[in-house]
Amino acid sequence: MLLSGLSATAASAAPAASTTSSVTSTKISGTFYYAKDNYNGEKFLSYRSGKLRTVLNGYKANYAEFSPNGKRLAYVTEAGRLQVSNPDGTHVRKLSLRVAPFGYGPNWTANGKGLIVARKSDNKAGVVQVSNGKFTPLPRSIQGIHIRMTGDGKRYLWSDGTGGIWSARVDGTDVKRVPVLGKQDRTNPKQLRAYDIVSTNRDGSRITVDLIKGNETDGDLGSGQVADAVVDTKTGKPIALPVRGRVSQVLLLSNGRLLVRSGPASKRVLTLLSAKGKVLASKTEPSSLRNLTLRDYLP
Template sequence: MRAIKTGLVVVAGVLLTSGCHGGSQSSETSAASAPAEVVVASTPSATVSPAAPPVAGVTTLDGTAFYQNGQALYSVKGTKPARKVTGADLFQQTVSPDGKHIAHVSQDGMVFTGLDGTSGRRTVKVAVSYHGDTTQPTYFWTADSKSVLIERVDKRKAGGQAEKTTAGTLRISDGTFTALPKSVQGGLNYRMSGDGKKLVYQKGCSISTANVDGSEVRQVPAIGLQSSAANPSRIEVCYLGPVNYDGTRATGVVFRMTDANNPGGEVPDKLLDLTTGKVLPIDVADEVDAVQFLRGDALLVRARPKGDGPYTLTLFAADGKKITSRTEPAIPDPNGVINFAGYAE
């Protein structure tokens, strides 16, 4: 796991960054040194297998991969050279699950466009709270690609930091905001399972799950718990990434509690079992940089040799079998930060 090189972008009206345990920090807080490696579970067979999605998984890497560096979004179609999609006034760009829309945060709120970055442009004026490094989105798409999950800022302190927020869905078509149930409020980085039935979110550096109607709220075992007996590996998740189809697995940035200062803002590069709280192994020899769930719970893994070398994209089926891989074309990175932002078939 590498320490991130922070290319900070400050957006008007969005000033809050949060530490792993919910405490507010200045947006000028610097990243700490790389933490110790996290030991993953050696026996994935001991975990509960996810439910099989009713749709076929992605089987090729012929689609378009998207990357963002905090200032611009780039698309890579197959092995063609990278193409700049959006301008420098945008950040936290992500691609919708159906591969048809781009969302990003701007000076005015949330902006939605087609994949070219301009068509169908719609701006929804809303104050969005974010946490950690600003290149990492803290909103996420709903399963139907019609809305995004955000933390709306309702009240600010004198210094501009968010004092009160409400988690909810923001609909693209008309900007309607619908608050999530009270039982799941107060979290961070809300994600939705691919079947649209589960919410997965952070409470500090632990993870909770619930049905979308707010019922059956459950804390994931081990992760983020202070007890050594309950969390013998002493792990916590400081940034929660995408979730699989049935909400039983997720990606995330994982650290040990023994680290003196957990840096925020790294790309999710670990695969988590939300039933057991274990970190699952990923069958690649190189250092994993990013992990992304695709249609049908196919898993896209970005990795490169430790220290340096070209990145490789590897596609795995839902059962963990390797399907294909290819070398990633060079992508401009003026800030030293290139994050995986999505994939469109």
């Protein structure tokens, strides 16, 4: 996704620009996926045409993630069992590999054939092939947490656990640090940092993260599923988004578009942006969903 038309300033400081005049005939329709806190973990819910349905319940709902084409759903059970199902949670396939439950996904590879995980036995990060369960360790230089593959399959991005983000080619060479994030010097006066890479665009030039500032709480090791900012990995700076109010969530879609959730909880608005940052459509989110966490959207 290339948002070259947007200035690289804090997303929370975006001007309250009107979106009405630039909205096209594109509609925000399809299936939305939400998470709801539950006494035994979470509920992973689908919402379509006014109907809310439970897809997954309990621990396995915590880090559920769709494949790039939206046809498969991967998740981990409380016992560390890796499983893949249809989007509605049916036709479950159990993979033999037991995986680490915190900090390692599961995150899909660009081709949708593998999952980036870590073996539970030694926390070694690698890719397990969904077809046969074969596990291939990642190069030593890519042994971070919250590891993601770019949409073109050429690079990995990961967190170093101190608020910094790094990237490298899939063979482990050309290791680079994203500027600003996590640094303790004058290049980072706002103390910006990110521990969770929620998504990345095709070439890794844009990532969505839970952006932490100043004395805000850092959170824990567990993989976060909520991003509130888009970061330019060449500059390390967040990108302003053309929406009204505070941005609470950002979804980077597989087609390069961006779905932004903004405004007060009492009246949240969903805004669909093109790959270049143009407002395509907006709609008010039903009030019945205001206490849920938006996790994914399949047009």
